[in-house]
Amino acid sequence: QSALTQPASVSGSPGQSITISCTGASSDFGTYNLVSWYQQHPGKAPKLILYGGTKRPSGVSNRFSGSESGNTASLTISGLQAEDEADYYCYSYAGFSTPYVFGTGTKVTVV
Amino acid sequence: QLQLQESGPGLVKPSETLSLSCTVSGGSISGSNYYWGWIRQPPGKGLEWIGSGYYTGSTYYNPSLKSRVTVFVDTSRNQFSVKLSSVTAADTAVYYCARLSSGALDSWGQGTLVTVSS
Numbered sequence: 001q002s003a004l005t006q007p008a009s010v011s012g013s014p015g016q017s018i019t020i021s022c023t024g025a026s027s028d029f030g031t032y033n034l035v036s037w038y039q040q041h042p043g044k045a046p047k048l049i050l051y052g053g054t055k056r057p058s059g060v061s062n063r064f065s066g067s068e069s070g071n072t073a074s075l076t077i078s079g080l081q082a083e084d085e086a087d088y089y090c091y092s093y094a095g096f097s098t099p100y101v102f103g104t105g106t107k108v109t110v111v
Numbered sequence: 112q113l114q115l116q117e118s119g120p121g122l123v124k125p126s127e128t129l130s131l132s133c134t135v136s137g138g139s140i141s142g143s144n145y146y147w148g149w150i151r152q153p154p155g156k157g158l159e160w161i162g163s164g165y166y167t168g169s170t171y172y173n174p175s176l177k178s179r180v181t182v183f184v185d186t187s188r189n190q191f192s193v194k195l196s197s198v199t200a201a202d203t204a205v206y207y208c209a210r211l212s213s214g215a216l217d218s219w220g221q222g223t224l225v226t227v228s229s
Binding site: 036 | 148157159160163171173174213215216217219221
């Protein structure tokens with residue numbers, strides 16, 4: 001079961017926007033529209049920030065947004081803040097034979 | 112508010128079976144549309160999905176672990192569990208339990224570190 005591919009690191013200055021990509025085989029995303037994104041601070045459990053590719057759970061800042069195109073899903077963080085410094089993971093349903101898979105993870109640094 | 116709490120031994124010997132439980136409070140584990148899953152994270156590494164179970168007994172697993180893993184949902188105790196057999200040092204990780212809803216892991220336990228060592 002291959003992990004979804006994310007950039008190892010992305011950095012930005014406060015107030016800027018950054019985008020994290022999540023790339024897999026086309027069957028991972030196109031059919032199911034079940035990509036979700038998680039934020040993980042050091043020593044903490046991951047937190048759901050987007051589901052269904054673009055939907056935000058209650059209480060999650062609208063600075064987080066998502067999109068999908070072909071075999072790539074993306075997470076955009078607008079108005080970058082110091083508290084956004086964390087690891088981010090995508091996660092997707094990938095079909096009956098390989099049900100779920102995580103992305104490789106991206107470390108976001110606010111410089 | 113839904114809460115999940117992992118419990119189990121923090122140290123397991125090589126070749127033995129790792130067993131963890133997750134107690135669910137603030138909601139029923141028998142609720143429709145919810146699967147209950149296990150995820151792990153080796154120290155300094157990324158997340159790995161282990162497997163998930165439904166209250167009816169339906170399960171599905173990460174193919175790379177399928178021969179060694181069992182997930183069980185116990186509706187009488189509002190708990191679910193994972194067993195991983197024939198462990199090695201590579202199975203050392205923080206293990207998380209979580210609720211799976213509409214394809215997303217929307218509630219997580221705090222995680223528990225399991226070390227495989229003699």
